[in-house]
Every structure is written in C-alpha cells, then in structure tokens.
Amino acid sequence: MKKSVWIFLASLSFIILLLPACKQDEDIVSPLTTDDVSGDHTADNAQNDLLNNWIYEVMSSYYYWNEEVSLPDSSGEEPEDYFYSLINDADEFSYITDDYEGLMEEFSGVYSSMGYSPAFGLLSASNEVFIVVEYVYPDSPADRAGLERGDIILAIDGETLNTENYYELYGQSQYMVTLAAYDEAEGINPTDQTISLFAEVIETDPVLYKEVKTAAGKKVGYMVYTEFISGENEEWLNNLGSTLDEFAQANVREVIIDLRYNPGGEIYTAQYFASALAPVNVVNSEEVLVKFDYNTLLESSIVAYEGDDSENLVSKFVSNGHNLNLSRIYFLTGSGTASASELLINGLKPYMDVVMIGEHTVGKYYGSWVIPDLAEPARHDWAIMPIVLKYTNAEGVTDFSEGLTPDYPVEDNLLDAKPFGDESDPLLATALDLISGGLSARLKSRESFKPYQELGNPLKIKKNKLFIDDSLVPEIE
CATH class of the missing domain: 2.30.42.10 (PDZ domain)
Structure with a gap:
C-alpha cells in the first residue's frame, strides 16, 4: 500500500499527502524525523522511546493544539499512554493504533x-x-x-x-x-x-439502496448511503454518479438522502456528492463548500508553499458531469450520522433549502490525518490520527458540538426497523409527507421512541473521519 497521510474530519473522511520535508525555519513546520534511539534501555524501552519520539514530532508539528504538546520522558513510557497524555480536553477524536495496514483496509471499503x-x-x-x-x-x-x-x-x-x-x-x-x-x-x-x-x-458499495418513488405526482429519488468512500479505482464514486444520473433520467425533482448510519468518509467524495446535488450556478461559480483552519505553524506552512487558495485550506464545488440542480434536499439523520455526512449537510446549507429529518447528528467538525511512519523502510506499523484542523461552511458555521439539529425530530427505533424504502418508516414517511405538501396528522402516531440506551461502536468511531484524495494535494518540497 502506498505510504501517505490520510486526512479525516473527525467524522469526515479525506486522504491527503503529508506535507514532507519543509525548510528549517522557525515559522515553518519541521519535517517528521526521529533520531536513532540509544542509551541503556531494554529492547522494549528502546522501541517505546522511538515510538514516543515519533509521536512527539508528529503532534508538536501537526496537532491542532500543538502548543500544549510536551516532550516524552526517558522511562520507556507505553506509546498509547504517552499519546493520550497529550490530548486536549476538547479532543474526543484523536486515535492511535499499532496496525496501520489493517486500519487502511477498514477505510478502503474492501476488508x-x-x-x-x-x-x-x-x-x-x-x-x-x-x-x-x-x-x-x-x-x-x-x-x-x-x-x-x-x-x-x-x-x-x-x-x-x-x-x-x-x-x-x-x-x-x-x-x-x-x-x-x-x-x-x-x-x-x-x-x-x-x-x-x-x-x-x-466489497462494501456505499450506495446500499436506491429507488425512485412518487409522492403527490412528484418523482422522488431515495438513496441509502452508508459511507463516503470512492473505492480503490473510484468504482464506488462512479456508482454514486450513475445513481444520480438515474435519478436525473427519471425526472426526479425531489431527493431524499438517508445518512442515518453513515459515520463519514472522504472529503473528495463529499465534495463530489455536494457538487452533484447543488444548484448548477453554485457549482459553475465554484463557490466555497468548506474552509479549513489549522494550528498557526501548519497553516503558515501551507500558505507559504501552496498559497492562500490551497485546496488544503478550502474545498469548493467542482463540476463533475453529474448535477441534479436541486433547490431543496432532504436528509434523514441518526445519532451516528457524522463527519463527512455533517460536512455535506452543513456545506450545502448556505446554497439551498436543506431539510433534516430524524435525530441530532454526532457533532464532529474537527479533522484528522492518519499518519504512519514515513521512514523508508518503515520502523514500525503504528499510525496516529491526531486532530489537525477544524472546518466551517461558507457562512462560518462550526462548533456544533451537540450535533446538527433536525428540522423535524423523529427517533430511529431499530427495534421496530422497517426495510429500506418502506413508506411506514417514520423518517421516510415524514419526508414524503413534506414533499406531498405538508405534514399529515399521522406524524404523531408514527413517532418512535427508543426503549434502550445506545452503546458506542468502536469501528464506526474510527471511521468518524474525513479523507481527501491525495492526488489533489501537491507535495511541498
């Protein structure tokens, strides 16, 4: 697998090439290098020292709260313990693993x-x-x-x-x-x-379900989308485009995107999806989808090497050959809707009527890079996902720590789950009622309350990220 750094908007997902070997200057982030470990240590302590020094170099350069990062001690502290000792109180999302390859397989959609x-x-x-x-x-x-x-x-x-x-x-x-x-x-x-x-x-094609429905004589496209991944050869991205083309060919003018179980994915895919849904004039004028904010050192490095309009600093709508030219969009959301899902919803809000139905989303507006050991050959199999940025939409909306708020709150009670597309599903039924001209009196009778407490899913927590395609990001000499 190609060595690269994957960027995630904690609950967003995007791959980005790490900024390698920057010039040595007090205003420029230093390269990720770690001196050989020596001294009177056991083999385990020596390896821990190497890992901890590597963690320090990454965190002190790239972590959003890098000014708080302290040097490791010389006692051979366990890497996980050292890493989590550096985490800011506001950071719920940074992560470390000793299985980089396994992590990337999970994010690829083929595992x-x-x-x-x-x-x-x-x-x-x-x-x-x-x-x-x-x-x-x-x-x-x-x-x-x-x-x-x-x-x-x-x-x-x-x-x-x-x-x-x-x-x-x-x-x-x-x-x-x-x-x-x-x-x-x-x-x-x-x-x-x-x-x-x-x-x-x-292989996990994220377009899990699709259907063209009719509501009050209107053609309605309904899609269940489980993760923002493009696939190794963009096969999932192409299938997403084909699905949207099918909606266009069916003369669909209203679209419902079901993101209830979507933890995030690639920002490139979120950008692609947004550009296929938004008004065509927004896409043609390449309006801002989201902007990224980094620590002072990292942001100054990006500006110095790539300029103020770097794609590391802003993601814009881009024409991709698919566009439904919608003025309104319906999103079904759940308590696990996160990251790239939230970016898609939040990024579209300044440009069209965005209607949310369901539950509050997770509330992840931070981004992470997946950073492995970049030495050749790699000295270890560890990788870290530190928070490196925060994003805002074109109107500056961010810091939604309680999640994005639905316009029409409806709980998703899985103990009474309906098949996808079933019009007795409370969330889908609400969207169809709205499209038909207004909520019916039946809404209250279809409200569903969860008679249980939800527990976290560790795999989805890891996937609550956002990647950017590394081919879009130029290397820094």
Missing part, C-alpha cells in the same frame, strides 16, 4: 467482514447488551446466511452479551448468533433461531 452493520443497545436496569442489525450488504456472508435489517442478536456462541464481553464476542471472525424477538410488553427475549456467520473479504 474482512461478515457484512452487517451492528448497533449496540443496553437493556434498561441491567448490564445485558443486544445487537440490532442496521443493514446488511448484498451477497455478504450475513446476507447469504439470512440475516436481515432489524434482526436482534442476544447471544454469540451461546454466551449472553453484556457490557464486559459484547465487542470482543462480536469482533471474532466466526461465530453463531442467537436471535431474539422484541415485544413492547415483554421486552427482548431469545428465540430458538440461530445463524452461523463467517467473515470474508467483501
């Missing part, structure tokens, strides 16, 4: 998986956990085994899930699940149905 997206819930007044299936990728192991959206898993390999074991059991490469049924009066109870699942390398 080993059973092919279903889990939501983890906690039953009230207990430590018992259940998994409810958000969606299943077509032709994945889970799909072939018969797992469906809304299925509830209460045990894995016969072991009841709880707060201590649920993610370890879920993370295995093969297991048998015990399904459960939910009843409003009886709660969640196991059934005698079991399914065996095996992970394999799958």
